[in-house]
Amino acid sequence: MPSILQRCKEVFHTDNLYEVIGVEKDATQKELKKGYHRKSLAFHPDRVSSEDKEVATRKFQLLSQVYSILTDDDRRREYDDTGEVDEESSGDLDRDWTQYWRLLFPKVTAKDIEEFAEKYRGSEEELGDLKKAYVSSEGDMETILDTVLCCTHEDEERFAELLRDLVSTGELPDFDNFSKENKKKKAARIKKSKQEAAEAEEAAKKLKLGDDHSSLVAAIAQRQTSRARQADDFLSQLEAKYCGGTGSGAGGGKKSGKKSKR
Structure with a gap:
């Protein structure tokens, strides 16, 4: 099976994990969450037609895996130092990424996802x-x-x-x-x-x-x-409503303008 870096290159056209999320290398945990939220709304399987669901699900799962790596201090440090990711001991293959997303963003509705796209x-x-x-x-x-x-x-x-x-x-x-x-x-x-x-x-x-x-x-x-x-409606409102309105909606998260050095 291709490594996560190889899959990122194929799916997102970059093997830089920070660029996949859309943040700078020195991003804080809060900025990582905003970047992940912004990207995940576009790829969430609940907002696409059945014909596109397989592709969207693949992107969504890969994006979630990248986010889980960068929010784990040890795995992020290893990636920053070596440019590699230890996938064997992570347990990512067995994780339910949709449930993982629901735990992070419990109050975002399908309507909110579409409104994000429209804005x-x-x-x-x-x-x-x-x-x-x-x-x-x-x-x-x-x-x-x-x-x-x-x-x-x-x-x-x-x-x-x-x-x-x-x-x-x-x-x-x-x-x-x-x-x-x-x-x-x-x-x-x-x-x-x-x-x-x-x-x-x-x-x-x-x-x-x-x-x-x-x-x-x-x-x-x-x-x-x-x-x-x-x-109990696993989705209900956008990030602005549960992050105090800071950097909400389509404007949330920094965008990476250059590749980080590894």
């Missing part, structure tokens, strides 16, 4: 993340769409327009991957997005959603509600 889209924070993803991927749109929080293939044209403007003003470099992308590659990506949209629409019909739904989150929330009655 994030079009925000200055999203723009900052988009620019960072563009530079780190050298303009590869597939990687950009896989990196920026809460985005789907429907955001591609919006992202492309923003990036073209930033490139034209000289704020961002002009990468061939972006400005001279292979037409077949782009066509394949568009085809995939249309297929995903059709699958989502079919799922919505099966769940009897109205025409005014903006995503499948509403349906997922309905299913969660029935289960939650038996478990």
